[in-house]
Amino acid sequence: MRVLVKDLKRHVGEEVELLGFLHWRRDLGKVQFLLLRDRSGVVQVVTGGQRLPLPESSLRVRGVVVANAKAPGGLEVQAREIEVLSPALEPTPVEIPKEEWRANPDTLLEYRYVTLRGEKARAPLKVQAALVRGFRRYLDRQDFTEIFTPKVVRAGAEGGSGLFGVDYFEKRAYLAQSPQLYKQIMVGVFERVYEVAPVWRMEEHHTSRHLNEYLSLDVEMGFIADEEDLMRLEEALLAEMLEEALNTAGNEIRLLGATWPSFPQDIPRLTHAEAKRILKEELGYPVGQDLSEEAERLLGEYAKERWGSDWLFVTRYPRSVRPFYTYPEEDGTTRSFDLLFRGLEITSGGQRIHRYEELLESLKAKGMDPEAFQGYLEVFKYGMPPHGGFAIGAERLTQKLLGLPNVRYARAFPRDRHRLTP
Amino acid sequence: MRVLVKDLKRHVGEEVELLGFLHWRRDLGKVQFLLLRDRSGVVQVVTGGQRLPLPESSLRVRGVVVANAKAPGGLEVQAREIEVLSPALEPTPVEIPKEEWRANPDTLLEYRYVTLRGEKARAPLKVQAALVRGFRRYLDRQDFTEIFTPKVVRAGAEGGSGLFGVDYFEKRAYLAQSPQLYKQIMVGVFERVYEVAPVWRMEEHHTSRHLNEYLSLDVEMGFIADEEDLMRLEEALLAEMLEEALNTAGNEIRLLGATWPSFPQDIPRLTHAEAKRILKEELGYPVGQDLSEEAERLLGEYAKERWGSDWLFVTRYPRSVRPFYTYPEEDGTTRSFDLLFRGLEITSGGQRIHRYEELLESLKAKGMDPEAFQGYLEVFKYGMPPHGGFAIGAERLTQKLLGLPNVRYARAFPRDRHRLTP
Structure with missing residues (x-):
């Protein structure tokens, strides 16, 4: 035995x-x-x-x-x-016991089919599996239904840019950037849904925090009052994810020397306008409408100092920097939020527009062609209730939780600008 | 409240x-x-x-x-x-309460974004979510690790045919037909792994049982004695899946009037040779090496009559009809199996070749180019243990369990030869 x-x-x-x-x-x-x-x-x-x-x-x-x-x-x-x-037939290209993900990433990634066997290399994947398990379990208990939506689509969720093309028989298709439109449709079916699936972004960025194929943890919920319902949901959801990882992948977390974060409960909230004011007046870092990566990093430090929190919700982004389906307020802001964890954006979410005419107007205001979204728009003729949701990037969260130097180490076989194998 | x-x-x-x-x-x-x-x-x-x-x-x-x-x-x-x-702005294209998935599939599928709201339309998806939950839970308890492998790949698992092409920056890539090679690599990392993810087959078939994008429930396990270990695992796994569906989606199962199957325990096994003999001598239906859909249907009836079983393992397929990585026996058969459920193949599996030289030989014997599999082959230089696995087609299992007339009703937004929307 x-x-x-x-x-x-x-x-x-x-x-x-x-x-x-x-x-x-x-x-x-x-x-x-x-x-x-x-x-x-x-x-x-x-x-x-x-x-x-x-x-x-x-x-x-x-x-x-x-x-x-x-x-x-x-x-x-x-x-x-x-x-x-x-028997092994050859010496391994990298010595597995000495293998450290702080070594040359290109070498480690090139031979990932064997370097992944290292204890520190495999640990992030074990932690990620636990986070995902916690994600599903919490949502199952809240009566969410898991959905499996198509990944080969006719058009993107946010217009045509950044999409990988697919030859689908005679037709041109694309890899889904997000299950956004489908998870919204499914709110009309099951009210509360989630999906754990890959998404693709054809971004040219080649940085330590970008992947072209990543795992998106998507949530969408109907009959909400406003985006506050979603933020409260996410707090409880993240708490269970962190707990599950600690309970079932504690050895891996310790092996990587990770500092486990404060509990994501009553996460402080700053409106986008407040965040901009703080950046300018208190941190001496004026920004435009978009918060740069550096601005997010500074806000993360600010939240840690002021509230002792690793987490920060930035809310009420202006319409100009959010997708067309975001629920607008009359003052030009939206019912939207990003969640920063230690200064890194790991979630984007918000309430969505649920009325047909408002969606049409919003598309036009963004200079987008409603024709391209016809299939999506149709469902809004049929009584879609107030709803919203968010998406968590699994690898980014894993990277930041474990202090990995590169998001690629949080994915078994990363795909980036230059990497299509192994 | x-x-x-x-x-x-x-x-x-x-x-x-x-x-x-x-x-x-x-x-x-x-x-x-x-x-x-x-x-x-x-x-x-x-x-x-x-x-x-x-x-x-x-x-x-x-x-x-x-x-x-x-x-x-x-x-x-x-x-x-x-x-x-x-408020709904227009009458729905199909009356939802009268909507029956026995109606014209094209109409139901064309307006699926709203026809899915029907109680009978959404029920299979609820049952499927429960089956998948049971799948993960059983394997988690057996210390399997969930993996997330790439879906955009350089080459197919079984050669170049049947793949959808992707434009990956300057390179030509493909949508994964199966996580086969990656889940084998991951046996070297976690020994026991599973994945729940979409796969794609560019098949021209346009039948009631084919999808071009479907959900594959993949399992791979190291340190096995032979394929019998895998079949026993699958019996226990399916039992938990069926139990979870009955416990948590019983209303949906009843609504669809499904006849729940006998418990998949001690599933009868027939070797491929025995199956051929029975088909010819007892059922008057001689076949070649491949078992046709009709042959599988007849074998399903045979298993029901002879053993009272909805399930039947057909084992030891000849090398000629199995992929190159299948573990061969000296008599020309392989350590492989298909699982038929009510006469429909829902699983294919087996032990894999774990030695480098044997894989090379097998590729050559199949007339395939080892060069195209170089990245895959490398890992077999590093002491891969005896291992094997199987894959369950989630929609086919759901279809057959619920007696759906078409596999498309077991997928939220099916993709087929002619269907890329909604």
Whole structure:
């Protein structure tokens, strides 16, 4: 019966079977040391007079668990039998135990099919899976329905720019930038919906925080009073996501030395106008209508200093910087918000326009062609209730939570301006 | 405080608030009857001397819950106040209460953004969400890790045919047909992985069981003995999926009049050779190496008659009809299986080749170019353990479980040979 590395402490003095990968080896002639890595962790194994295969070979080890204060984790396994299930044929391009995601990203990403095996490389993906699990579980409990909307679409949610083209039989189609329009339609069906799915942005940016394919955690909710309902929902949702990650991926979080954030409860809110005033008058950093990345970073510091909060909602953005479907106020602002986490935008959301004529007007005011949105607009002829939602970028949140230097390490096989493999 | 329709029975005699859509209306002059639909169901509302808006308008209703044996569900709400939150501007293209997915599919699908609101139209999506929830929950408990692999790829998993092309900046890319190669790589990282994500097949078929974009439930598992481990896993997994659907979408299953299947435990297994023999000798339907749809249908009937089982594993397919990465036996068969449910293939799976040289040989034997798979092949130089997996087509399973006449009704916004909208 196989035992996982993390459970060995309950088997001291017993003979166990381990399965895993040869993480590291050292041959002292009569004695060989090796580290065996399985999905749960790494343990030292000692054997004698045995020729060990190359690192990353997969092994079956039978041996006795003994306490050893000098061994990593305070335990080692004295092997009675080591079977090579599948030998590595070549040395790995990067030494997996030394592999650090602080090393040259290009090398790590080029060989990601094997560098991902490193404990620090795989940890962010484990944390992300836990965050997503918390996301779904909280929303399931709130009676949201998971939806699966099309990713090959006729037109974009916000016009034609930034879309990757697809040859769909004889037709021209695009990869969805967002499930925006579909999740709104689904509010008419299930009232409360969410989706966890990839989206694509054909952005030329090649920075440490941009991905061209990323995982979007989308929420949309009907019968709301205003955007405040959405912000309260997001606070409780994020709290459960963080809790689930801490409970089920605590080892990974510790391994990466991450500082877990303050609880996202009663997150401070600043209107866009207040934020601009603070930036100009208090932080000496005047900005235009759009908040630059630097402005967001400064606001993040401000929230930390003033309220001790890692989180900050910036609300009521002006119409000019929000999509056409954003619910407008008479003063030129909108019922919208961004959520900044440690100075990085991880969410954008808001109430949507739910009346047909107002959508038409808004499209025209933005200089967009209502014809291109005909299929989308139709549903607003049929009594769409007040509704709104938001989207969380899973990799950005993971990156920022874990303090990763690059968002690419929060995605198994990132796609960027220059990277289409592995 | 809003009450959902399904909870009204606990509020008889009380005044409640309802939110929802005007499902149907009838004006008798002094008295108006309407059906109000929310995400949980439909209830009759009675009011007097009020002009009702068009169907599908969204409403807030305040009224008293009273027992009424003649009303649907035995209850009605006597309205004190009806507020139109958002009026429908036009009659719906299809009458939602009469909408039946047995009607003309083209009409229903063309106006799907509103026909989906029908109780029978939305029910399969609710059931599917429950099936997927059961899928994830079972695998989470078995220590599988959810993965999110790229959908824009350089090459297909099974060669170049059947792929939709994508313009990825200057490069030619494709939509993933399957996460096959990536989920195998991830076995080296987490040993046990799953993914729930869309895949695409550029098939010309335009039938009631083909979709060009569908949801694939993928599983891959390392350190297996052989494909029997996978079939046992799938039995337990399907049992939990069916149980979750029955527990949380029972109303929807009943609404559709579905006959829930026998429990998928100890599913009978037939080797491909046995299946061929039975088809020829017992069923008078000789076939070649490939089992046709009709052959699968006949085998489904055979399993039902002989074992009383809705399920049948067909195993040990010959190499010629399986992908290059399938683990071969010396007798020309492979460690592979399909799962037929009521005579429809809903899963394909098997053990994979885990040694580099054997993969190379297999590619060559299939007349495929190893160069095109270089990135994939590399990982097999690094001690990949024995492993395998399978994929379940979510819409096909949903269709067959619910007896839907067309797989398109198991997807919110289906994409097919001719359909790219809505």
